[in-house]
Amino acid sequence: MRKRVIFITGASGEIGYELIRNLAADSNNHLLTFDLHELPEKVRPLVDHHIVSDLLNENELTRIVSEYEIDAIFHLAALLSTRAEITPELAHRVNVEGTLTLLRLAAEQSQWRGESIQFIFPSSIAVYGMPDLESKRIYQRVREFEWNQPRTMYGCNKLYCEMLGNYFSRHYRQLAASQPTPIDFRGVRFPGLVSAATLPSGGTSDYGPEMLHAAARGEAYPCFVREDTRIPFMVMPDAVHALLGLAAAPQEALSRRVYNVTSFSLSAEQFADRVRRAFPDAEITFAPDLKRQSIVDSWPADIDDSAARIDWQWQPAYDLGRAFEEYLAPRIRERYR
Ligand code: AKB
Numbered sequence: 365m366r367k368r369v370i371f372i373t374g375a376s377g378e379i380g381y382e383l384i385r386n387l388a389a390d391s392n393n394h395l396l397t398f399d400l401h402e403l404p405e406k407v408r409p410l411v412d413h414h415i416v417s418d419l420l421n422e423n424e425l426t427r428i429v430s431e432y433e434i435d436a437i438f439h440l441a442a443l444l445s446t447r448a449e450i451t452p453e454l455a456h457r458v459n460v461e462g463t464l465t466l467l468r469l470a471a472e473q474s475q476w477r478g479e480s481i482q483f484i485f486p487s488s489i490a491v492y493g494m495p496d497l498e499s500k501r502i503y504q505r506v507r508e509f510e511w512n513q514p515r516t517m518y519g520c521n522k523l524y525c526e527m528l529g530n531y532f533s534r535h536y537r538q539l540a541a542s543q544p545t546p547i548d549f550r551g552v553r554f555p556g557l558v559s560a561a562t563l564p565s566g567g568t569s570d571y572g573p574e575m576l577h578a579a580a581r582g583e584a585y586p587c588f589v590r591e592d593t594r595i596p597f598m599v600m601p602d603a604v605h606a607l608l609g610l611a612a613a614p615q616e617a618l619s620r621r622v623y624n625v626t627s628f629s630l631s632a633e634q635f636a637d638r639v640r641r642a643f644p645d646a647e648i649t650f651a652p653d654l655k656r657q658s659i660v661d662s663w664p665a666d667i668d669d670s671a672a673r674i675d676w677q678w679q680p681a682y683d684l685g686r687a688f689e690e691y692l693a694p695r696i697r698e699r700y701r
Contacts, residue, residue: 447566
Protein backbone atom coordinates (compact mmCIF):
# COMPACT_ATOMS: atom_id res chain seq x y z
CA MET A 365 0.00 0.00 0.00
CA ARG A 366 1.28 3.47 -0.83
CA LYS A 367 1.66 5.92 2.05
CA ARG A 368 -0.91 8.73 2.04
CA VAL A 369 0.70 12.16 2.04
CA ILE A 370 0.17 15.86 1.53
CA PHE A 371 2.62 16.89 -1.21
CA ILE A 372 4.25 20.34 -0.90
CA THR A 373 6.43 21.69 -3.71
CA GLY A 374 8.69 24.68 -3.16
CA ALA A 375 8.66 23.58 0.48
CA SER A 376 12.01 25.20 1.33
CA GLY A 377 10.66 28.68 0.54
CA GLU A 378 9.00 31.28 2.73
CA ILE A 379 5.40 30.05 2.49
CA GLY A 380 6.56 26.45 2.82
CA TYR A 381 8.29 27.18 6.13
CA GLU A 382 5.06 28.45 7.70
CA LEU A 383 2.80 25.92 5.95
CA ILE A 384 4.85 22.92 7.15
CA ARG A 385 4.69 24.18 10.75
CA ASN A 386 0.91 24.55 10.50
CA LEU A 387 0.16 21.23 8.79
CA ALA A 388 2.57 19.29 11.01
CA ALA A 389 0.63 20.45 14.08
CA ASP A 390 -1.97 17.83 13.11
CA SER A 391 -0.33 14.43 13.60
CA ASN A 392 -2.70 12.93 11.04
CA ASN A 393 -0.94 14.91 8.32
CA HIS A 394 1.98 13.13 6.66
CA LEU A 395 4.08 15.59 4.66
CA LEU A 396 6.06 14.82 1.54
CA THR A 397 8.07 17.90 0.62
CA PHE A 398 9.89 18.72 -2.61
CA ASP A 399 12.32 21.51 -3.47
CA LEU A 400 15.53 22.26 -5.32
CA HIS A 401 17.09 22.85 -1.88
CA GLU A 402 17.22 21.12 1.50
CA LEU A 403 14.56 22.16 4.01
CA PRO A 404 15.46 24.80 6.62
CA GLU A 405 16.87 23.02 9.69
CA LYS A 406 13.95 23.91 11.97
CA VAL A 407 11.25 22.23 9.88
CA ARG A 408 13.12 19.08 8.79
CA PRO A 409 11.86 17.00 11.73
CA LEU A 410 8.27 17.96 10.87
CA VAL A 411 8.07 16.17 7.53
CA ASP A 412 7.94 12.45 6.65
CA HIS A 413 10.24 12.73 3.64
CA HIS A 414 11.94 15.55 1.70
CA ILE A 415 12.99 15.21 -1.93
CA VAL A 416 15.67 17.50 -3.34
CA SER A 417 14.91 17.61 -7.04
CA ASP A 418 13.74 19.69 -9.97
CA LEU A 419 10.04 20.13 -10.73
CA LEU A 420 10.92 19.49 -14.40
CA ASN A 421 12.27 16.04 -13.50
CA GLU A 422 9.26 13.98 -14.60
CA ASN A 423 10.99 10.69 -13.70
CA GLU A 424 11.19 11.85 -10.10
CA LEU A 425 7.50 12.78 -10.07
CA THR A 426 6.60 9.39 -11.58
CA ARG A 427 8.57 7.68 -8.83
CA ILE A 428 6.71 9.73 -6.22
CA VAL A 429 3.36 8.55 -7.58
CA SER A 430 4.54 4.93 -7.43
CA GLU A 431 5.47 5.29 -3.74
CA TYR A 432 2.86 7.69 -2.35
CA GLU A 433 -0.88 8.23 -2.49
CA ILE A 434 -1.33 11.99 -2.65
CA ASP A 435 -4.29 13.43 -0.74
CA ALA A 436 -3.60 17.07 -1.59
CA ILE A 437 -0.99 19.18 -3.35
CA PHE A 438 0.23 22.60 -2.17
CA HIS A 439 2.17 23.81 -5.21
CA LEU A 440 4.38 26.61 -3.89
CA ALA A 441 7.35 26.26 -6.27
CA ALA A 442 7.83 29.29 -8.52
CA LEU A 443 10.35 31.86 -9.76
CA LEU A 444 9.03 35.21 -8.46
CA SER A 445 8.63 38.39 -10.47
CA THR A 446 12.12 39.93 -10.44
CA ARG A 447 13.99 36.65 -10.87
CA ALA A 448 11.57 35.63 -13.63
CA GLU A 449 12.47 38.81 -15.57
CA ILE A 450 16.15 37.86 -15.41
CA THR A 451 15.51 34.35 -16.75
CA PRO A 452 12.06 34.49 -18.41
CA GLU A 453 12.41 31.23 -20.35
CA LEU A 454 13.46 29.31 -17.24
CA ALA A 455 10.61 30.96 -15.33
CA HIS A 456 8.15 29.79 -17.98
CA ARG A 457 9.50 26.24 -17.79
CA VAL A 458 9.30 26.09 -13.99
CA ASN A 459 6.18 28.19 -13.43
CA VAL A 460 4.08 26.85 -16.32
CA GLU A 461 5.50 23.53 -17.53
CA GLY A 462 6.23 22.47 -13.96
CA THR A 463 2.67 23.36 -12.93
CA LEU A 464 1.21 21.54 -15.97
CA THR A 465 3.18 18.40 -15.06
CA LEU A 466 1.77 18.57 -11.53
CA LEU A 467 -1.78 19.18 -12.76
CA ARG A 468 -1.50 16.04 -14.91
CA LEU A 469 -0.19 14.14 -11.89
CA ALA A 470 -3.15 15.40 -9.83
CA ALA A 471 -5.55 14.34 -12.59
CA GLU A 472 -4.04 10.82 -12.64
CA GLN A 473 -4.28 10.59 -8.85
CA SER A 474 -7.91 11.75 -8.92
CA GLN A 475 -8.74 9.22 -11.66
CA TRP A 476 -6.94 6.44 -9.79
CA ARG A 477 -8.77 7.16 -6.54
CA GLY A 478 -12.11 8.03 -8.08
CA GLU A 479 -12.18 11.22 -6.04
CA SER A 480 -10.96 14.78 -6.70
CA ILE A 481 -7.70 15.57 -4.94
CA GLN A 482 -7.13 19.17 -3.96
CA PHE A 483 -4.56 21.29 -5.79
CA ILE A 484 -3.92 24.46 -3.75
CA PHE A 485 -2.18 27.19 -5.74
CA PRO A 486 -0.72 30.51 -4.55
CA SER A 487 -1.25 33.07 -7.26
CA SER A 488 -0.41 36.74 -6.98
CA ILE A 489 -1.34 40.39 -7.44
CA ALA A 490 1.22 40.15 -10.27
CA VAL A 491 -1.64 38.90 -12.49
CA TYR A 492 -2.94 42.49 -12.53
CA GLY A 493 -1.58 45.17 -14.86
CA MET A 494 -2.65 48.74 -14.09
CA PRO A 495 -1.87 50.66 -17.32
CA ASP A 496 -0.64 53.83 -15.57
CA LEU A 497 -0.45 55.54 -12.18
CA GLU A 498 -3.65 57.51 -12.84
CA SER A 499 -5.60 54.24 -13.30
CA LYS A 500 -3.91 52.85 -10.19
CA ARG A 501 -5.03 55.94 -8.27
CA ILE A 502 -8.63 55.84 -9.59
CA TYR A 503 -9.27 52.08 -9.41
CA GLN A 504 -8.01 51.48 -5.88
CA ARG A 505 -9.50 48.11 -4.90
CA VAL A 506 -9.34 45.70 -7.84
CA ARG A 507 -11.65 42.71 -8.13
CA GLU A 508 -10.55 39.32 -9.49
CA PHE A 509 -11.89 39.87 -13.03
CA GLU A 510 -10.48 43.38 -13.49
CA TRP A 511 -7.20 44.51 -15.12
CA ASN A 512 -5.94 40.98 -15.83
CA GLN A 513 -3.13 42.22 -18.11
CA PRO A 514 0.11 41.29 -16.32
CA ARG A 515 3.36 42.95 -17.43
CA THR A 516 5.76 40.34 -16.03
CA MET A 517 6.57 36.78 -17.06
CA TYR A 518 5.68 35.72 -13.51
CA GLY A 519 2.29 37.46 -13.67
CA CYS A 520 1.58 35.89 -17.09
CA ASN A 521 2.59 32.48 -15.70
CA LYS A 522 0.37 32.78 -12.64
CA LEU A 523 -2.66 33.95 -14.64
CA TYR A 524 -2.28 31.16 -17.20
CA CYS A 525 -1.81 28.52 -14.48
CA GLU A 526 -5.03 29.73 -12.83
CA MET A 527 -6.76 29.06 -16.16
CA LEU A 528 -5.08 25.65 -16.45
CA GLY A 529 -6.33 24.82 -12.97
CA ASN A 530 -9.86 25.74 -13.94
CA TYR A 531 -9.52 23.64 -17.11
CA PHE A 532 -8.32 20.57 -15.19
CA SER A 533 -11.15 21.02 -12.71
CA ARG A 534 -13.95 21.38 -15.22
CA HIS A 535 -13.04 20.54 -18.84
CA TYR A 536 -10.07 18.14 -18.86
CA ARG A 537 -10.58 15.44 -21.54
CA GLN A 538 -14.06 16.82 -22.20
CA LEU A 539 -14.31 14.87 -25.49
CA ALA A 540 -13.42 11.53 -23.91
CA ALA A 541 -15.99 8.71 -23.98
CA SER A 542 -16.23 8.81 -20.16
CA GLN A 543 -15.52 11.87 -18.07
CA PRO A 544 -12.42 11.52 -15.86
CA THR A 545 -12.63 12.40 -12.17
CA PRO A 546 -11.62 16.10 -12.10
CA ILE A 547 -9.14 17.66 -9.71
CA ASP A 548 -10.23 20.24 -7.14
CA PHE A 549 -8.07 23.27 -8.03
CA ARG A 550 -8.25 26.28 -5.68
CA GLY A 551 -6.07 29.39 -5.69
CA VAL A 552 -5.52 32.61 -3.79
CA ARG A 553 -3.95 35.76 -5.20
CA PHE A 554 -1.47 36.90 -2.57
CA PRO A 555 -0.30 40.49 -2.05
CA GLY A 556 3.27 41.14 -0.93
CA LEU A 557 4.08 38.70 1.89
CA VAL A 558 6.11 39.59 4.99
CA SER A 559 7.56 36.93 7.26
CA ALA A 560 9.41 37.41 10.55
CA ALA A 561 11.05 34.02 10.16
CA THR A 562 12.38 34.10 6.61
CA LEU A 563 13.61 36.55 3.98
CA PRO A 564 12.16 36.65 0.47
CA SER A 565 14.23 36.32 -2.66
CA GLY A 566 13.52 37.25 -6.24
CA GLY A 567 10.32 39.21 -5.67
CA THR A 568 9.52 42.84 -6.45
CA SER A 569 7.40 43.36 -3.35
CA ASP A 570 10.49 42.30 -1.35
CA TYR A 571 11.30 45.92 -0.44
CA GLY A 572 8.91 45.61 2.52
CA PRO A 573 10.42 42.59 4.24
CA GLU A 574 13.96 43.53 3.15
CA MET A 575 13.56 46.95 4.83
CA LEU A 576 12.34 45.37 8.05
CA HIS A 577 15.01 42.67 8.27
CA ALA A 578 17.77 45.19 7.41
CA ALA A 579 16.61 47.43 10.29
CA ALA A 580 16.64 44.47 12.68
CA ARG A 581 20.23 43.69 11.60
CA GLY A 582 21.24 47.32 12.04
CA GLU A 583 21.96 47.70 8.33
CA ALA A 584 21.14 50.71 6.15
CA TYR A 585 18.51 49.96 3.51
CA PRO A 586 18.18 51.83 0.19
CA CYS A 587 14.56 51.09 -0.81
CA PHE A 588 14.26 50.36 -4.55
CA VAL A 589 10.82 51.98 -4.95
CA ARG A 590 9.55 55.53 -4.43
CA GLU A 591 8.12 56.62 -1.07
CA ASP A 592 4.59 56.93 -2.52
CA THR A 593 4.55 53.39 -3.95
CA ARG A 594 1.46 51.64 -2.61
CA ILE A 595 0.52 47.94 -2.80
CA PRO A 596 -1.28 45.49 -0.48
CA PHE A 597 0.64 43.29 1.97
CA MET A 598 -0.05 40.40 4.32
CA VAL A 599 1.99 38.71 7.03
CA MET A 600 2.93 35.08 6.50
CA PRO A 601 0.68 33.55 9.22
CA ASP A 602 -2.31 35.04 7.41
CA ALA A 603 -1.05 33.72 4.07
CA VAL A 604 -1.07 30.17 5.41
CA HIS A 605 -4.36 30.85 7.19
CA ALA A 606 -5.79 31.76 3.74
CA LEU A 607 -4.41 28.63 2.01
CA LEU A 608 -5.79 26.34 4.72
CA GLY A 609 -9.05 28.23 4.98
CA LEU A 610 -9.68 27.89 1.26
CA ALA A 611 -8.68 24.21 1.34
CA ALA A 612 -11.16 23.56 4.15
CA ALA A 613 -14.09 25.29 2.43
CA PRO A 614 -16.89 23.04 1.14
CA GLN A 615 -16.73 22.95 -2.66
CA GLU A 616 -20.38 23.97 -2.97
CA ALA A 617 -19.60 27.24 -1.15
CA LEU A 618 -17.13 28.38 -3.79
CA SER A 619 -18.35 30.75 -6.49
CA ARG A 620 -14.91 30.86 -8.15
CA ARG A 621 -11.63 28.90 -8.21
CA VAL A 622 -9.27 31.80 -7.53
CA TYR A 623 -9.75 34.47 -4.87
CA ASN A 624 -8.14 37.74 -3.87
CA VAL A 625 -6.99 37.78 -0.25
CA THR A 626 -5.33 40.69 1.53
CA SER A 627 -4.78 42.30 4.93
CA PHE A 628 -3.52 45.89 4.64
CA SER A 629 -2.34 48.30 1.99
CA LEU A 630 0.25 51.04 2.57
CA SER A 631 2.89 53.14 0.87
CA ALA A 632 6.61 52.38 1.10
CA GLU A 633 7.01 55.48 3.30
CA GLN A 634 4.26 54.28 5.64
CA PHE A 635 5.96 50.87 5.73
CA ALA A 636 9.23 52.63 6.63
CA ASP A 637 7.46 54.58 9.40
CA ARG A 638 6.23 51.31 10.91
CA VAL A 639 9.74 49.89 10.70
CA ARG A 640 11.18 52.99 12.44
CA ARG A 641 8.64 52.62 15.27
CA ALA A 642 10.02 49.14 15.90
CA PHE A 643 13.66 50.04 15.15
CA PRO A 644 14.20 53.80 15.81
CA ASP A 645 17.80 53.67 14.53
CA ALA A 646 16.73 52.25 11.17
CA GLU A 647 18.55 53.93 8.26
CA ILE A 648 16.04 53.80 5.40
CA THR A 649 16.56 55.81 2.21
CA PHE A 650 14.75 55.72 -1.12
CA ALA A 651 16.70 55.03 -4.31
CA PRO A 652 14.15 53.83 -6.90
CA ASP A 653 15.24 51.22 -9.42
CA LEU A 654 13.13 52.54 -12.29
CA LYS A 655 12.73 49.15 -13.95
CA ARG A 656 11.55 47.39 -10.79
CA GLN A 657 9.52 50.49 -9.92
CA SER A 658 7.50 50.15 -13.14
CA ILE A 659 6.62 46.57 -12.20
CA VAL A 660 5.28 47.58 -8.79
CA ASP A 661 3.48 50.60 -10.33
CA SER A 662 1.55 48.11 -12.51
CA TRP A 663 0.25 46.29 -9.43
CA PRO A 664 -2.94 47.57 -7.78
CA ALA A 665 -2.85 49.80 -4.70
CA ASP A 666 -5.27 47.37 -3.08
CA ILE A 667 -7.42 44.34 -3.96
CA ASP A 668 -11.04 43.57 -3.13
CA ASP A 669 -11.24 40.29 -1.19
CA SER A 670 -14.99 40.38 -0.52
CA ALA A 671 -15.61 37.20 -2.57
CA ALA A 672 -13.32 35.23 -0.20
CA ARG A 673 -14.95 36.85 2.83
CA ILE A 674 -18.42 35.89 1.57
CA ASP A 675 -17.74 32.40 0.16
CA TRP A 676 -15.41 30.90 2.77
CA GLN A 677 -15.38 33.50 5.59
CA TRP A 678 -11.83 34.73 4.90
CA GLN A 679 -10.73 37.22 7.55
CA PRO A 680 -7.11 38.21 8.18
CA ALA A 681 -6.00 37.80 11.79
CA TYR A 682 -3.45 40.63 11.44
CA ASP A 683 -4.37 44.16 10.41
CA LEU A 684 -1.55 46.72 9.95
CA GLY A 685 -1.15 47.57 13.64
CA ARG A 686 -1.30 44.01 14.91
CA ALA A 687 0.96 42.76 12.11
CA PHE A 688 3.83 45.03 13.21
CA GLU A 689 3.20 45.24 16.94
CA GLU A 690 2.23 41.64 17.73
CA TYR A 691 3.97 39.62 15.02
CA LEU A 692 6.72 41.29 12.98
CA ALA A 693 8.54 43.48 15.55
CA PRO A 694 8.67 41.01 18.47
CA ARG A 695 9.42 37.97 16.29
CA ILE A 696 12.11 39.70 14.22
CA ARG A 697 13.83 41.06 17.37
CA GLU A 698 13.89 37.50 18.67
CA ARG A 699 15.27 36.20 15.36
CA TYR A 700 18.24 38.62 15.37
CA ARG A 701 18.84 38.71 19.13
C1 AKB B 1 6.78 39.08 -6.00
O1 AKB B 1 7.17 40.16 -5.56
O2 AKB B 1 7.06 38.63 -7.10
C2 AKB B 1 5.85 38.26 -5.13
C3 AKB B 1 4.45 38.56 -5.47
C4 AKB B 1 3.89 39.91 -5.27
O3 AKB B 1 3.73 37.66 -5.88
N1 AKB B 1 6.11 38.54 -3.72
